Amino acid sequence: MTKSPAISLALAVEGGEWGDLEAVEALAETALAAAVADLAGHEAQPFPETPPEVSLVLADDAMMTDINSQWRNQPKPTNVLSFPAFPLVPGGQPGPMLGDIILARETIEREAAELDKPIDEHITHLIVHGFLHLFGYDHIENSDAEEMEAIETRILASLDLSDPYGDTEPV
Structure with missing residues (x-):
């Protein structure tokens, strides 16, 4: 039996009112485990024997x-930013440190309210989204956006969460 990557x-x-940190950590671990399983199983993404680290x-x-102002020249908050430790393309072998995913609490709360969805579901989506960026997925070009959104949708579906884009077909 093959052991699932981890x-x-x-x-x-670093800031914000995040409430029950054990619950946030469990939510993140569940989201990341689903993303790892999906990338390994559906995208043939290799993972090292020793689990690589993600900083949330x-x-x-x-x-x-x-x-956002310093790194993207956009002086406004955003929901999630990802900073890969090393450049990685989809399918490339990750190193021991994947990188950082940064979440902004107030923006996430506003968006969840606007979308009329539970905040935990929105946080899960953003962790998956940020994680895919660490592996080199992006949404700059339409074709890349469609691929990334389809993978996100498939991962979230594995967690019984709805399609955040509303009309994406899983790949």
Whole structure:
């Protein structure tokens, strides 16, 4: 029997009111496990024997605005940012550190309310979205966006969560 690949999670709270941190950590671990299983099973993504580490930084809008301004020249908060430790293309072998996923609490709360969806479901989607960015997936070109959205949708479906894009067909 083949052992499923795994991810090591490092959680850091840098800002915002995140509530029950054990619940957030469990949510992140579930989202990452589903993403790893999907990438390994459906996308033939290799994983090293030793689980690579993902750093999940829980931030607030002020911190996210600073980061977004510095790294993307966009002086406003956003819901999630990802910073790969090393450049990686889909299907490439990850190293021991995948990178950072940063979430902004207030933006996520606003979006979840606007979308009329539970905040945990929105956080799960954003963790999966950020994780795919660490593997080199992006949504700059339409074809790349369609591929990334389809993978996200398939991962979220494996967790019994709805399609965040509303009309994406899983690949």
